[in-house]
Amino acid sequence: MSTTTSQAIVDDHAPSHADDHEHHPTATTYWLTFVGLVILTAIEVLWSYLPLEGVALVVPLLVMMAVKFAIVGGVFMHLQTDFKILNGYWFTLAFGIAICLAIAVYVSVYATFKFQI
Numbered sequence: 001m002s003t004t005t006s007q008a009i010v011d012d013h014a015p016s017h018a019d020d021h022e023h024h025p026t027a028t029t030y031w032l033t034f035v036g037l038v039i040l041t042a043i044e045v046l047w048s049y050l051p052l053e054g055v056a057l058v059v060p061l062l063v064m065m066a067v068k069f070a071i072v073g074g075v076f077m078h079l080q081t082d083f084k085i086l087n088g089y090w091f092t093l094a095f096g097i098a099i100c101l102a103i104a105v106y107v108s109v110y111a112t113f114k115f116q117i
Helices: 002-013 017-021 027-048 055-075 090-114
Strands: none
């Protein structure tokens, strides 16, 4: 009787195999993410060869970079599946906002030195 009771207590506290893999993306998610990142990278490379200058060249590249950053942070760093706040996308959103703020700071500092503001 004590062995059965001890086994039941151990089983109740042991993490199950399903709990370990509940929050991990599937192989399909990784492949779709890979394809999406390849497409965005191809668009970035093609965009850099367009005869554009200044803001028309840099801003779309920065936007694509921020989108790729959020995708990598969300999927590969498991930020979108960590917690169930906003269906798990809270940390991906925060990560994306952080990179946008970093870009804004970079652009404002660059503009300050470039245009003597």
